[in-house]
Amino acid sequence: MSFVQEAYFYPNTSFPSDSLPGGNSQRESLLYDDSIKLECPICNEAMISLAQLNQHLDDVHSEESNAKKDIILSWFKNAQSTLMKPLSKAKLASLPNQLSQTVTQTVINKLSELDVLDEGSELVTRSHWQRESENDQCSHSNCGKTVNLRNGKYNCRNRQASHDPVNGYWSRVCNNCYKSRDGYLDDQGVVSSRTEEFKQNRVLCTEKAHLEGNRLEKRLEKLAKVYATKIKTGNSAQSGLAPPLTLKHRRRASEQSIVKWEDDASVTHCPLCNSPFGKITNRKHHCRLCGRIIDEKCSSKVSLHTNDYTENVEHDSVGQVRVCKECRNAVFRRREYIEEVSKTPQVVMLYQKLTKIRSAIDQTLPKFQEMLVMLKSQEIVNQTHADYQVAARTRKELLEYFTQFDAINKKINSLATNSETQRRLHSNIYLAANHLPSIKMQGKAHPGATVAEGRTLPKPCEEEADSTGDLLAVIATRRNRSLSVSSSKSTRSTKSTKGEKLRQQLGVLEEQEKLVEEYISKATRKRKIEDVQTLKASLDELRQEIDIKKQQLVELS
Amino acid sequence: MDVVKAVQNYIYKMVNEVSGMKVLLLDNETTPIISNVMTQSALLTHETYLVDRIDNRKRDKMRHLRCICFLRPTSETIQLLVEELREPCYGDYYLYFSNTVKKSQIERLAEVDEHEVVREVQEYFADYCAINPDFYSLNLTYPQNPLYGESPTSWDGRTFSRVLEGLLSVLLSLKKKPSIRYEKMSVMAKKLAQEINYQIQQEGQLFDFRKTDTPPILLILDRRNDPVTPLLSQWTYQAMVHELLGIQNGRVDLSDVPDIRAELREIVLSRDQDSFYKKNLYLNLGDLSANIRSYVQEYQTRTQSNMNIDSIADMKRFVEEYPEFRKLSGNVTKHVALVGELSRLVEKEKLLEVSELEQSLACYEQQQNDLKNLQRLITSSHISENSKIRLVLLYALRYEKAQNNATKSLVELLHHSGVSEQKIMLIDSMMEYAGADKRQDDLFANEGFLASAKSALRGLRGAENVYTMHAPHLAQTLELMIKGKLKDTSYPFLDGVTRDRPQDIIIFMIGGATYEEAKYVAELNASTPGIRVVLGGTTVHNSASFLNEVQEAFHRFSGGSSSRPPRFGQQSRTRV
């Protein structure tokens, strides 16, 4: 028996508050089954448990004489045997349900208006709670079961009640009601979102970064212009008028006009990696975009273009400048990232197709199953019947989906990869797809039953049985194939057991081969060309699988 | 109140947030949280095709994948995440933190998310390991997470904040704003209770749940009050595997088992995936062996029937049963190997004999008789050193205040029979840690005048099996609490007293809980409608890990040499 606090509504506003004196101990006694009586053998105080009695004896009676101890000892033995009996459970009467009670907020409001829900009033005395009416109803959440409401004297008839943990009264309710209280069976933990806060912070930062990026891009443009014009003057100076050294100096002056260069003497360590500069070993370089001094390893050269700055297009470059890691990132990284993300690898496209087909299967399959049930229940066996034709079309559709699904999934598994992770990704997609419930569920549609009945049914029914039977055969093949693949992958067993397994798998596959061959010849006889094609495809796959298994067996031995 | 479901639901919520190909990125602390409740194949069905660690710096760039991050917001992990966001490996990022993220951490992450790859930042409070639906652990073990700081009654600072965060997340994941009670004598329990209470007040919004009939109770206990339970040999499946082999995040290392097959070197014990385990984890070795036998028979009949498939119907049935069959065959070998190894160890270390004496020492006052048996076992060459130490510890704890306490002579005897000096030192450490003066309750029920009566009663209680008579002290505490009779003077409320009979109780055991206690709680939940109890602790102890923790702590405090005390084996214990 369980307890919840409930707020009761009393139809007649005259509330007998005089009969609700407080009393803690009484209230507690509500909570226990009174079929077990445990009392202190010395002072007869009621006890809840043996442990409590132990404590009580120590606390209150520890000074008792030795003579009394013997009494206690023998009493203990008796108590032991009594206690070991199972608690008798209060029985729920099963009187018929009367009106289902409704719970409304107004009920609770009215109750509050009555102002009877002060602390003291929720306590009910022993003299009251033992009396019960015949028809006490658990009115919580449409339960309506009649229960023993131990404190139900004043609220037994036509009572409306709702659960109210704050100002309610203790009452006995059935287990269903106990558990159906709001939130009692909630297994969804607290979730707290920080997304908004994060995004607000990010806006501030990215704006700054964008500005910085734009500023650097501008500088890069200017640098490109400087280099472009210098090359021209350089060409004209080839007659010998301007020595190359001057060219370099003049360029440097232009570069420094774009951004002020940091003073050589002021810097002893690279600001990015903190390694010290030396005269020969770790020389100083200036970043042409921010002017800071950095070392070789924290900088790189980028190509300059007059109209575009994609660094890896070499041919229309007007020159190269050294920039630091940070500036390089600020200018190029975002661009590169967007470019990279926009490239869609093949696996993505295949996966999208796979997902599409899967949802198509998920939609069509239950429909088809319904149709089969319907056809069967109405005993429609006539091929020209409209419903039959719809079912046949749906079946064809489904078969088509399965074939496609299988093909794409295989393609994903055989995609070329250049890393172990990619390989794992592809094979995991493949494995998961083979274990999709909709793909696996096939066989379970009405498998054994439909087929077995189909086989034994008299002639007129054969048509229908065949169509489902064939489908199921194909599906069974499919399922088993995926299983055999996954099992051969997931187990690393010793040689002998591996051989054993292979032989078992081979046995199953060969059985299936025969089965499918049978279906093909039947379908050919009936000139179901499309079915024959689908089945043949399955047969080919089966045979391939058989060959592989045979090969593996040979390799093992 | 189901911690496994609570954690699983968080994870499902994460992986279902977006569709498409996903990678799940974890850190060293969230990996065990996930692996306790999830399998790879369950993740696969939610399009999570790759699982990787954020501290793996050699991950491939796969910009076409969406990345679900489930991370603890520690400074180390935030740093790794900062580096990740600077050079994102994947297309989109959905960040789920297992606990509250600091404002400064949010700012730091926002600052580096220049590519604007982050789509979600959420706190999902799955910051603990859920072992059984009613049993959790914070996995804080010595030596990485020492319990004690400056003194044997003060917290290690780092461990304390981890405990605080872990326990808050338990409450949040179960949506409980509890009344807090604690063991009065434990300084550490009181400190934790106060800090939890403070944090709940601080996080008012998070803890704003609908009112319940009676407030849920958070009961904070100290292992010190019951040092006996973790010392006893265990005979129920889950507890026994942990005691003899060690369960780490649902995995058992069998690599030391003689002639073990390669695929059984490490096995997974998962309630979700393994119905045999789920059905048997609380059964004792006897019942378990019977079940294993019928399990094997079932397997054999199935293998035979599929050997002669001669009709299509047969084959169909076989195919139908094939997945079951595969699972079955994998499972049967696993449990046969496991139970086989348990039996071997029991036989080898004469654990039945040891256990009988352990139970007697734990449950009865019969000093002379037990002493004789104890002396006999100490001098026996078949009994392991650890067993001898555990027996003497039990004796020393029970008869600490007895007039004719023979602990000294037993220590002598241990010396004579060649037990290492350092292990013997543990007896003093244990008395320091949990001697009668350190315990608040009358653990052995031998301090009051009705000692013999009570002991007699205890003896009667579970008389059907001499190896499982002992009931953890927790049982008594909980029974009193459920009846509203647990004394305020011993287990005070932090603020306010409620006389209501509690409905939901969350227990946290400082210093580690045990599987024996977990089993008790599971049985209590099953047999007491209307009451829900969830048990947890800093860790899950077996005797070896418990002794290690006590030894380490008290070796340090007794001002002993700086040399490391001897180990009693890892949680997965070393074979003697």
Ligand SMILES: [Zn+2]
């Ligand atoms: Zn009395």
Ligand SMILES: [Zn+2]
């Ligand atoms: Zn009801």
Ligand SMILES: [Zn+2]
């Ligand atoms: Zn540098």
Ligand SMILES: [Zn+2]
């Ligand atoms: Zn720069």
